[in-house]
Amino acid sequence: MPKFAKRMDNLKASEIRELLALTADPSIISFAGGLPAAELFPIDAWIEASNKVMKNNGAAALQYGPTDGYARLREHCVTRMKKVGCKDVKPEDIQILSGSQQGLDFVPRVLIDPGDYIIVESPTYLGALNAFKAYEPKFLQVALDEDGMILEDLEEKLKNHDNVKFIYVISDFQNPSGKTWTLERRKGLIELANKYDVMILEDNPYGELRFEGEIQPSLRSLDTENRVIFMGTFSKIFSPGIRVGWFNAAPEVLEKFNMVKQGADLQTSTTTQMILSQFLDDNDLEEHIAKIIEVYGKRKNIMVDAMKKYFPEEVTFTNPEGGLFLWVSLPEGLNARDIAVKAIEKKVAFVPGGAFYPESPEENHFRLNYSCMPEDKIEEGIKRLGEVLHDAVK
Amino acid sequence: MPKFAKRMDNLKASEIRELLALTADPSIISFAGGLPAAELFPIDAWIEASNKVMKNNGAAALQYGPTDGYARLREHCVTRMKKVGCKDVKPEDIQILSGSQQGLDFVPRVLIDPGDYIIVESPTYLGALNAFKAYEPKFLQVALDEDGMILEDLEEKLKNHDNVKFIYVISDFQNPSGKTWTLERRKGLIELANKYDVMILEDNPYGELRFEGEIQPSLRSLDTENRVIFMGTFSKIFSPGIRVGWFNAAPEVLEKFNMVKQGADLQTSTTTQMILSQFLDDNDLEEHIAKIIEVYGKRKNIMVDAMKKYFPEEVTFTNPEGGLFLWVSLPEGLNARDIAVKAIEKKVAFVPGGAFYPESPEENHFRLNYSCMPEDKIEEGIKRLGEVLHDAVK
Numbered sequence: 036m037p038k039f040a041k042r043m044d045n046l047k048a049s050e051i052r053e054l055l056a057l058t059a060d061p062s063i064i065s066f067a068g069g070l071p072a073a074e075l076f077p078i079d080a081w082i083e084a085s086n087k088v089m090k091n092n093g094a095a096a097l098q099y100g101p102t103d104g105y106a107r108l109r110e111h112c113v114t115r116m117k118k119v120g121c122k123d124v125k126p127e128d129i130q131i132l133s134g135s136q137q138g139l140d141f142v143p144r145v146l147i148d149p150g151d152y153i154i155v156e157s158p159t160y161l162g163a164l165n166a167f168k169a170y171e172p173k174f175l176q177v178a179l180d181e182d183g184m185i186l187e188d189l190e191e192k193l194k195n196h197d198n199v200k201f202i203y204v205i206s207d208f209q210n211p212s213g214k215t216w217t218l219e220r221r222k223g224l225i226e227l228a229n230k231y232d233v234m235i236l237e238d239n240p241y242g243e244l245r246f247e248g249e250i251q252p253s254l255r256s257l258d259t260e261n262r263v264i265f266m267g268t269f270s271k272i273f274s275p276g277i278r279v280g281w282f283n284a285a286p287e288v289l290e291k292f293n294m295v296k297q298g299a300d301l302q303t304s305t306t307t308q309m310i311l312s313q314f315l316d317d318n319d320l321e322e323h324i325a326k327i328i329e330v331y332g333k334r335k336n337i338m339v340d341a342m343k344k345y346f347p348e349e350v351t352f353t354n355p356e357g358g359l360f361l362w363v364s365l366p367e368g369l370n371a372r373d374i375a376v377k378a379i380e381k382k383v384a385f386v387p388g389g390a391f392y393p394e395s396p397e398e399n400h401f402r403l404n405y406s407c408m409p410e411d412k413i414e415e416g417i418k419r420l421g422e423v424l425h426d427a428v429k
Numbered sequence: 430m431p432k433f434a435k436r437m438d439n440l441k442a443s444e445i446r447e448l449l450a451l452t453a454d455p456s457i458i459s460f461a462g463g464l465p466a467a468e469l470f471p472i473d474a475w476i477e478a479s480n481k482v483m484k485n486n487g488a489a490a491l492q493y494g495p496t497d498g499y500a501r502l503r504e505h506c507v508t509r510m511k512k513v514g515c516k517d518v519k520p521e522d523i524q525i526l527s528g529s530q531q532g533l534d535f536v537p538r539v540l541i542d543p544g545d546y547i548i549v550e551s552p553t554y555l556g557a558l559n560a561f562k563a564y565e566p567k568f569l570q571v572a573l574d575e576d577g578m579i580l581e582d583l584e585e586k587l588k589n590h591d592n593v594k595f596i597y598v599i600s601d602f603q604n605p606s607g608k609t610w611t612l613e614r615r616k617g618l619i620e621l622a623n624k625y626d627v628m629i630l631e632d633n634p635y636g637e638l639r640f641e642g643e644i645q646p647s648l649r650s651l652d653t654e655n656r657v658i659f660m661g662t663f664s665k666i667f668s669p670g671i672r673v674g675w676f677n678a679a680p681e682v683l684e685k686f687n688m689v690k691q692g693a694d695l696q697t698s699t700t701t702q703m704i705l706s707q708f709l710d711d712n713d714l715e716e717h718i719a720k721i722i723e724v725y726g727k728r729k730n731i732m733v734d735a736m737k738k739y740f741p742e743e744v745t746f747t748n749p750e751g752g753l754f755l756w757v758s759l760p761e762g763l764n765a766r767d768i769a770v771k772a773i774e775k776k777v778a779f780v781p782g783g784a785f786y787p788e789s790p791e792e793n794h795f796r797l798n799y800s801c802m803p804e805d806k807i808e809e810g811i812k813r814l815g816e817v818l819h820d821a822v823k
Contacts, residue, residue: 076488098668298534298563299534299693301530304701
């Protein structure tokens with residue numbers, strides 16, 4: 036066996052991916068993954084767009100294309116940016132990515148030397164933690180309350196650490212907590228980033244999937260010193276299988292990402308970019324998103340109602356206004372990993388919360404996904420989970 | 430502007446990518462890129478495969494899929510491995526990549542700590558050098574003669590440097606030189622890798638595109654101690670726009686690649702993997718490859734004949750038995766970058782050779798691509814280039 040690089044010591048297989056492998060068993064009711072509802076994929080419209088592209092422009096669609104992305108698709112990304120309050124973005128301010136997970140790899144590659152700090156929400160997306168760890172950063176965790184990061188805690192950390200390179204934030208319907216930052220907190224974050232001269236990585240996969248209330252302006256739209264690197268994706272509003280996301284950031288940062296992209300995979304698939312772009316030309320994405328929102332909102336309500344009915348009262352949970360996930364908290368001392376083992380015996384899966392902390396994991400939480408199970412299974416799964424929880428809190 | 434990571438100091442934009450941008454001008458005769466001939470893409474068969482997948486299995490094709498790749502496609506990769514002499518590969522020995530460029534990023538990520546050595550052919554593929562540089566390696570260059578790396582020179586380097594992690598080799602129709610290693614040299618390389626306990630990265634994008642002579646067994650097929658990491662791709666035998674390549678390597682190495690893949694982009698597009706796989710189920714790829722070989726072989730001959738006719742006799746060049754590139758050598762003292770500037774004035778583009786060396790570049794060479802220009806333009810382009818060269822050697 037070869038001697039592997041030191042950075043590999045930090046990596047381990049994602050617990051979610053391993054759980055997903057387990058939940059391939061169709062008899063399992065899975066709240067574990069983050070899969071969009073496949074029955075909503077616009078397959079017929081995709082076929083139409085695909086045939087149009089291939090008949091009119093097939094040679095280009097199968098050929099190499101530019102590193103920064105297919106020009107027309109970058110225009111469509113500009114439209115998405117407007118939806119989250121960024122009115123002045125131009126197509127040249129967009130770098131297409133092979134899914135926004137690729138951005139989670141690129142940002143630390145460009146910004147982090149071993150030992151530099153990344154500040155993350157506590158808890159935060161474990162796929163981000165795994166991507167970041169390859170660059171040997173240190174982590175600082177800032178707790179979330181109902182309004183976002185606790186800014187006093189954030190400032191304390193910024194004040195006491197010199198080499199903080201960026202703050203990683205999912206400000207809308209966070210994965211895993213389902214929480215959304217208030218406007219006040221967003222503005223406060225931007226001020227602190229300016230004051231302490233650090234970058235912000237805004238990961239925004241769910242922002243357009245709001246069931247109720249008002250869309251908050253993205254951090255990027257509140258950015259006064261070009262410090263926010265925005266990541267968007269078509270995974271949750273269209274399809275994750277095509278692997279298309281994007282960056283919007285300051286030109287000098289995009290220039291670095293472009294160089295990194297050349298080394299990483301040259302470019303995102305011309306084929307999927309051109310077909311997606313044609314789909315967006317010919318269809319009303321807003322209408323499609325409205326359908327997704329209706330279905331996910333309903334599923335979320337069913338899950339929350341079932342939890343109220345079946346969970347013991349000692350167990351609390353968030354009630355998100357959008358997105359795909361909610362976060363369950365057990366009384367301290369209970370370990371969600373133990374609950375997960377018992378739940379799997381009853382054919383119900385979820386992701387224990389410990390994986391969502393870079394260090395000092397809080398083991399008494401877990402994440403539930405409500406986007407990809409039909410309503411009767413949500414009810415049944417929560418009922419079974421309630422039985423496990425009632426046993427556990429006894 | 431943020432303070433970027435130290436590794437970014439090593440990166441610069443690929444000269445090829447910048448040249449490709451320039452050659453978007455359709456009046457330019459470009460021998461610069463490495464584009465496959467787009468007129469050979471099997472567009473109708475692709476449409477058929479795509480519609481079949483989408484109608485029968487569209488939800489799966491647009492959904493997340495496994496990190497290691499679509500199962501049926503991994504079987505097709507096993508078939509490709511047999512073509513290069515690897516008879517015992519199993520589907521689980523394959524990791525699907527978003528093009529083999531992604532492999533050029535993953536191998537140093539898994540093996541290289543800053544300051545470790547990578548041994549490369551001199552010259553070598555510049556896209557590999559750019560990908561490797563992000564991991565802050567040192568490079569050792571070993572010269573090529575007509576039979577492959579000069580093994581005495583290689584052993585000297587291995588003997589005198591402790592922390593050589595891998596040897597990067599394109600053994601068939603090398604980019605940029607067009608050279609192919611003999612069987613004897615291949616065996617000698619494996620012996621040296623065993624003796625000095627280093628890994629080999631075999632990059633094999635062109636191996637199946639042989640115009641004449643016998644296919645040499647791949648390094649992977651000669652591997653006695655599971656030291657060879659093999660990278661294959663569908664870019665040159667099918668389409669680069671879909672971005673699908675693969676690794677074959679020892680299980681403990683594949684395990685690391687799988688973890689890295691999760692962080693890098695979760696998985697390669699399910700959509701393109703499933704459509705490609707359907708295409709391979711329903712069509713005879715060997716027949717398609719035979720067509721490509723016929724066209725490229727003819728273009729290569731036309732280029733070589735034109736060079737014999739139009740180039741001054743002081744200028745020498747390789748005459749590859751396959752692949753997409755040949756390598757032109759000017760008398761020492763002449764600089765191919767100067768020639769490139771004059772050639773662009775005559776609307777002919779190529780890549781100056783200096784970019785293909787990690788250090789101590791030899792500036793009196795350049796690379797010509799013959800796969801993507803029609804025959805009359807090849808003749809005309811070489812004629813114009815001949816005029817520039819005659820002026821230069823005067």
